[in-house]
Amino acid sequence: MDSTALNMPLSAGSLINRVILRSIGWKLVGKRPEYARYVMVGAPHTSNLDFFLFLLLIGGFDVKAYWIGKDSLFHGLLGKILTGLRGIPVNRRSSNGFVQQMTDVFAQHKEMVIAIAPEGTRQLTKLWKTGFYYIALGAQVPIAMGFLDSMRKEVGFGPTLMPTGNIEADFEIIREFYQEKVGLNPAQQGLVKIKETP
Amino acid sequence: MSRRAFLRFSSVFLFSLLTACDLLIPVSETPPSRAVTQAPSATSIPFTQTPRPTRPPATVTQPPQPTPTTAIDLEVIAPENADRLSLGMQFDTGSALDFAWLPEDHGLVLNTTEQALTTSEHEFAPSAFLEVSSITQFLLAPDGQQYAAIQSNRQVMLGDLTRGITQTLAALPGSVTSLAFSPDSTRLAVASSDANQIVIWDTRGGVILANYTLPYWLEDLAISADNRLLAGADVTQFSLLFLDPATGAVLRSLQWTESASPALYGAVLSPDWSQVAWYARGTVQLMDAASGASGPALEHEDFISDVAWSPDSRIIASAAAATIAEEFLPVVLLWDAFSGEQLAVLALKNPVTQLKFNPAGTQLGILTSDGGFQSWIVQP
Numbered sequence: 001m002d003s004t005a006l007n008m009p010l011s012a013g014s015l016i017n018r019v020i021l022r023s024i025g026w027k028l029v030g031k032r033p034e035y036a037r038y039v040m041v042g043a044p045h046t047s048n049l050d051f052f053l054f055l056l057l058i059g060g061f062d063v064k065a066y067w068i069g070k071d072s073l074f075h076g077l078l079g080k081i082l083t084g085l086r087g088i089p090v091n092r093r094s095s096n097g098f099v100q101q102m103t104d105v106f107a108q109h110k111e112m113v114i115a116i117a118p119e120g121t122r123q124l125t126k127l128w129k130t131g132f133y134y135i136a137l138g139a140q141v142p143i144a145m146g147f148l149d150s151m152r153k154e155v156g157f158g159p160t161l162m163p164t165g166n167i168e169a170d171f172e173i174i175r176e177f178y179q180e181k182v183g184l185n186p187a188q189q190g191l192v193k194i195k196e197t198p
Numbered sequence: 199m200s201r202r203a204f205l206r207f208s209s210v211f212l213f214s215l216l217t218a219c220d221l222l223i224p225v226s227e228t229p230p231s232r233a234v235t236q237a238p239s240a241t242s243i244p245f246t247q248t249p250r251p252t253r254p255p256a257t258v259t260q261p262p263q264p265t266p267t268t269a270i271d272l273e274v275i276a277p278e279n280a281d282r283l284s285l286g287m288q289f290d291t292g293s294a295l296d297f298a299w300l301p302e303d304h305g306l307v308l309n310t311t312e313q314a315l316t317t318s319e320h321e322f323a324p325s326a327f328l329e330v331s332s333i334t335q336f337l338l339a340p341d342g343q344q345y346a347a348i349q350s351n352r353q354v355m356l357g358d359l360t361r362g363i364t365q366t367l368a369a370l371p372g373s374v375t376s377l378a379f380s381p382d383s384t385r386l387a388v389a390s391s392d393a394n395q396i397v398i399w400d401t402r403g404g405v406i407l408a409n410y411t412l413p414y415w416l417e418d419l420a421i422s423a424d425n426r427l428l429a430g431a432d433v434t435q436f437s438l439l440f441l442d443p444a445t446g447a448v449l450r451s452l453q454w455t456e457s458a459s460p461a462l463y464g465a466v467l468s469p470d471w472s473q474v475a476w477y478a479r480g481t482v483q484l485m486d487a488a489s490g491a492s493g494p495a496l497e498h499e500d501f502i503s504d505v506a507w508s509p510d511s512r513i514i515a516s517a518a519a520a521t522i523a524e525e526f527l528p529v530v531l532l533w534d535a536f537s538g539e540q541l542a543v544l545a546l547k548n549p550v551t552q553l554k555f556n557p558a559g560t561q562l563g564i565l566t567s568d569g570g571f572q573s574w575i576v577q578p
Contacts, residue, residue, distance in 0.1 A: 070461040072375065072417065073434065076392050092463065097549040097567070098501040098519065099526060120479040123495070129480040131500030131519070134526040167521060195499055195521070 010062055017059035021155065026053070030156035032061040033144040036111040038160065039136040040065055040144045041174075043128075043192075045117045046183030053148050053184075057155040058115070065115040068102070088114070098131065099138045106139035115146070125190045130167065137163040145174065151182040167194065282532065282542045286561055286573035289322045293569050296335070299556040300359075301342035306563070306571070307359070309336040314347065316359065319561075319573060330355065330363050335374060339383040342557070344401055346386050348374045354388055356401060365404045370395060376430065378419035387428055387443065391415040396428070398443055410446040420467045431465035438465040438474055452490050454483055463502060468511035473535060475514055477502050482516055484535065494538025498531065503550055509559040511535060513576065517550035517564075530564055532576070544574070 018028055033040075040063070042054050058065045066086040074082055074089035082089075090101050106112050114135065118128040136143045145158035158177045163170050175192040183189040291297075296309040305319050307328075314328040314336060328345075335348040347355045347363070351373040357363040372392030379386055385407065387398045394415045398408040416430030421443065428443040440450040454462070454476040463478045467487060476483045480500040484493035498518040506515045512535055520529045522545040530550060532541040544564075552565040555576075562574045 070433065070463060072391070073461050075373070078434070092501065092503040093551050094549070094567070097528065098503070120500070121481055121495075125497065127497060127499075129498075129500040130521060130526070131480070134500075134519075137526075165524070167524070 014060055014062045017056045021056050021060060026056075026153045026155060028057065028060040028156050029154045030158060032063060033142070033157055033160050035142055035144070035160065037106055037109065037139070037141045038113055038144045039132050039139075039141060040113050040115040040146045041132055042115055042117045042146045043119060043178055044148070044181055044183035044189050045119045046122055046185035046188040048122070049184055050122075050148060053155050054115070054146070057146060057148070057157075060155075061157065063113055064111075065113045067115055099134045102135040103138035106135075106141055112141075113144075119190065122185075122188060124188050127190075127193055127195050130194055133163055133167055133170065137165060143174070145177050147178065147181050148183070149181045150184045150186075282577050283544065283562075283574045284577075286575045287320050288570065288572035289320075291317075291322055291565070291569045291571050294565055294571065296333075296552055297554065297563060297565050297571065298336065298338035298345075299554060299561075299563060300338070301557050303556065303558070303561075304342075307336065307338055307345070308571075309333050319563075322571075326359075328357065328359070328362055330357065335377060337377050337379065339379040339386075339401070340381055340557075341383040344379070344383055346377050346379070346388075348377065348388075352390070354386075354397075356386065356399070356404065367399055367404055368397065370397070372415075375415055376417045376419040378421055380421040380425050381423045382425070385421055385425055385443075387419050387421055389416040389419050389430060396430075396441075396446060398428070408444050408446070412446055418464050418466050420471075422471060429467055429471075431462060433462040433464070436462045436476075438467075438476075452485060452487065454485065464505065466505050466507065468507045468535065469509055470511040472511060475505050475507065475535075477505050477516070480518065482514065482533075484514075484538065493536075496531075496533050496538055496540075499529075503528075504553045506553040506555055506562075507535070508555045508576070509557060513541070513555075513559075515553050515555070515562055517553050519549075520545070528566070530562075532562075 021028055066088050068090050069082060069087040071089035071091040088105055090098060092098055094101055102114065116132045118132050119125050120129045142160040142162045144160045147158055148155045161170060161173055171194050178192045291308050293311040294308040295311065298307040300306060303319060305316055307314060307316050313331050314333055315324040316326045317324045330347050332349050333347045334351045337346045339345060343359055345357045345359065347357055349355060352370045354367040354370060355363050356365045356367055370390045372390035372395060374388055375391050376389045384401055385398055386401050387396065389396050394412045396410055396412060397406060400407055414432045414434065417433055418431040420429045428441045429438060431438050436454050438452045439448050441447065442449055452474060462476065466475045471487055473493065474485045474487050476485060480498040480502060482496035482502065482505060486493060498516065499520040502516055502518045504517040514533045514535050516531050518529055518531065519526055528546045528549045530544045530553065534541055546566060548566040548568045548570065550564055551567050554563050556563065560576060562576055564572050
């Protein structure tokens with residue numbers, strides 16, 4: 001198991017995030033993934049408010065999650081701010097390709113959590129984006145299923161999955177977990193589905 | 199105040215405090231709305247300008263001998279709609295970073311790590327080398343003769359395919375983010391970051407027509423056919439701004455607010471300025487440029503890297519990644535720009551670095567990260 005420094009007690013920030021969640025009627029469920037490096041899926045994503053719940057989720061579990069940003073943003077003062085906000089610049093036109101760049105980022109860090117919204121939009125979408133899966137596969141790190149469920153008023157982590165390379169089989173496990181989760185705006189929530197492989 | 203309301207208020211306050219201390223908040227995905235008319239501070243800032251006129255240098259060098267063609271295997275795995283596309287040519291350029299189509303199928307201009315050169319579109323057989331090196335961006339004017347070259351990200355030069363570099367226009371203080379010729383090729387607009395500068399030159403004499411700074415930097419510049427509007431994307435705010443090119447005053451703006459990506463990848467106007475193709479992550483969202491009404495969303499599997507409009511504004515080509523035969527491969531997709539219907543898919547071995555239609559709209563050129571070039575004949 002690729003785990004380091006994961007058994008530390010929860011910080012004051014974590015407790016505050018949990019108190020905030022409880023005060024608004026939500027609760028934190030599941031366990032923090034027992035890995036130092038993983039891809040964190042954030043779904044379902046149907047509302048702007050998801051973002052704040054996501055922050056409470058990672059704050060509640062003391063997870064330092066990074067996000068992927070366009071490289072042209074990372075220059076000057078803005079670049080320093082975005083780097084401080086745990087942004088990782090990616091050149092989408094790089095000769096390495098997007099997945100390889102993210103694989104390299106994982107290879108360079110002993111601890112790294114990259115959060116990604118597989119729906120890619122708050123709008124109703126027919127298919128999930130699959131980049132998160134291939135980043136995890138390329139980097140040989142697990143996928144942690146972060147979620148929110150407005151019916152139960154829960155945010156948390158579900159199971160983790162080590163991608164096998166058989167995306168259709170692996171996605172069945174992902175679909176099974178997420179299909180019962182209800183977003184804040186159910187009308188904008190699409191099916192947990194990927195495009196059929198030709 | 200009820201206990202519940204007090205708790206809510208306390209939660210928000212504590213949350214704000216926590217995030218401010220921990221710097222936890224990533225870039226907001228919902229930009230603040232921008233006023234339809236906005237007059238940003240437009241300040242002229244100095245930069246190094248080379249005295250004019252600059253004598254054209256010696257004519258373009260002829261190569262001592264043609265470089266032998268090296269055919270490479272750019273495997274096409276999944277042409278789903280073979281009747282819409284057929285492979286024209288493919289060859290290895292060695293190290294091309296960028297390319298431009300010459301008019302009337304007279305070949306290509308390739309910008310390599312070493313130099314810029316013109317070549318046949320059928321094979322890598324350079325016909326002339328342009329006397330300029332270290333070009334980080336290259337743009338051929340619509341007249342097919344003039345070009346703008348950005349050297350080392352900051353030095354703006356104007357050239358001519360026959361005479362070579364004719365003018366060194368300026369050394370900008372910030373990195374060039376975008377450049378655009380007007381459709382009549384008489385104007386060159388350049389945007390740079392850091393200083394958020396816009397400079398517009400008259401290409402006929404190198405005279406500066408406008409020079410100002412904005413509160414943001416712009417990408418994907420475009421000049422309208424009548425030279426009265428300058429459009430550019432503010433990617434941090436998911437906005438496409440239409441400026442008075444002379445002053446930088448914002449006359450109108452469009453916004454796309456539905457992406458989950460922290461930043462807009464780009465907003466590209468169709469050649470006729472009727473539609474905007476916004477793109478980020480795995481979605482290209484079409485929008486009517488006049489009304490701002492959303493059109494079809496072109497859903498990709500993930501990681502769009504480039505978008506190109508056909509000259510008649512009817513087809514969009516996009517480069518992204520998709521699962522093909524159990525592999526996550528770079529792909530190029532063709533879309534009907536009105537219906538959003540996917541017309542064709544090409545799977546490639548290497549990521550796409552540039553995607554451009556030829557001026558007639560009959561061929562789609564694809565440059566890949568290994569330096570391979572291939573042209574695809576597009577059936578109407």
